[in-house]
Amino acid sequence: MDLHEPLLSPQLSRAMASIEANVERAIDDLSRMIAVDTSFPPGQGYDAFAALMEKLLTPLAFEARRIVVPEALWRVEGGPASGRRTNLVAERNTGKPVCGLYYHVDTVPVAPGWAHDPFHLTREGDRLFGLGAADMKGTIAASLLALWAAQEHGVELAYNPMLLLCTDEEGGLYPGIRYLAEQGMLKGHIVNFNGSAAARIWAGCFGVFHLQVRIKGHAVHAGEGNRTGAGINAIEGALPILNALQALKPDIATRESKLPPPPHATGPLRPQLTISTIQGGTSGGQVPAEVRFLVSRRYAPEENYEEARAEIEAVIRSGADSVPGLGLDIQLVGHLIPTSDPYGPHWPRWQEALCLGFGYRPEDFRKWGAASCSDFGYVQQITGMQEVILSGLGRPESCIHSPEEHTTCEDIVSLAKTILAYLSRDFAPDRIPEHQP
Helix, strand or coil: CCCCCCCCCHHHHHHHHHHHHCHHHHHHHHHHHHCCCCECCCCCCHHHHHHHHHHHHHHHCCEEEEEECCHHHHCCCCCCCCCCCEEEEEECCCCCCEEEEEEECCECCCCCCCCCCCCCCEEECCEEECCCCCCCHHHHHHHHHHHHHHHHCCCCECCEEEEEEECCCCCCCCCHHHHHHHCCCCCCEEEEEEEECCCEEEEEEEEEEEEEEEEECECCEHHHCCCCCCCECHHHHHHHHHHHHHHHHHHHCCCCCCCCCCCCCCCCCCCEEEEEEEEECCCCCECCCEEEEEEEEEECCCCCHHHHHHHHHHHHHHHHHCCCCCEEEEEEEEEECCECCCCCCCHHHHHHHHHHHHCCCHHHCEEEEEEEECCHHHHHHHHCCCCCEEEEEECHHHCCCCCCCEEEHHHHHHHHHHHHHHHECCCCHHHCHHHCC
């Protein structure tokens, strides 16, 4: 027997075997989730997704509540978000300590280049293609599979699982988990599934903010565009601003973070400035009156948000001032603050569960941070809950945020086993912090 392999109770062993035997159940659940478009922007599919999850959770004896983020908190005139921001909180009142299981239900929009239908789960061998398959609807399917196995085989749980299915992590102004934290709805400790399937100990991550910039000119017939005082071309007026931002980009990229970089990185983690979207103009026969673009700035924990934002806004305003008559409007449409080191007392047992589920060994694990961002900085700031366990289905080859996003049946089974082991009372009972004197 492998010395790293823990002894499992008969019930837990049967449940683990059931996960492997019933992976089709998870694939079917994932297919139904992917068919619901929850892409942000705009985020109009949250009610439909909540309704689906209510159906999937009812047989598991969960009581679900819909929590809607008030419109006044997230709406920006002309901003990218629209539709009700419906979060779903599901729990079972067992009297046991709570373990929150967090998922963001939104995905990024469909990018050009998909060969498969992004809203139809496609299976090719072990791979499962679809928008959100890895980030992060597949983690919900894995969790449901684990809970089904526990219920069917009488596995006693150490924790009362509380499912947190939240909105607007993909760049929104007011993520759902932030609102839940402000309402005092978070309990116990939380496993955040917005991470990777790697042998990784999370060290925290960057923050990000998104500024929507609107350049306003004056539309006239294109044939009159050269006449003095006739029109103001908003797209041409935006060029000095875009060029100035592009010139700032390499300067920002010279700055370094002290967060430990991933093992596959070629150097330290660095801040980033990106022009993410741009829209403007109507036709070749009209001088364009307006252009909008989105500036995204990823900032390191060592940086000051207000200073980073002021630096960008100063460059934008200076560029706009160089074009007489040009109008300018800048609005914050999304913000996630950095997450500080989330290590805590529950991690060693989660790491042991990962070893069981994925076959890792303790010596495989490394601690690193990320320039990607999380909405859990708000949880830490609002609640004082510093510990956050991060895990998930992400891998470098998963194409997250890209065409052909996918996960695998094997990883769904492995994550389901990890979740089942961690929630089980019989697994590594000497490492359950709530049971220690």
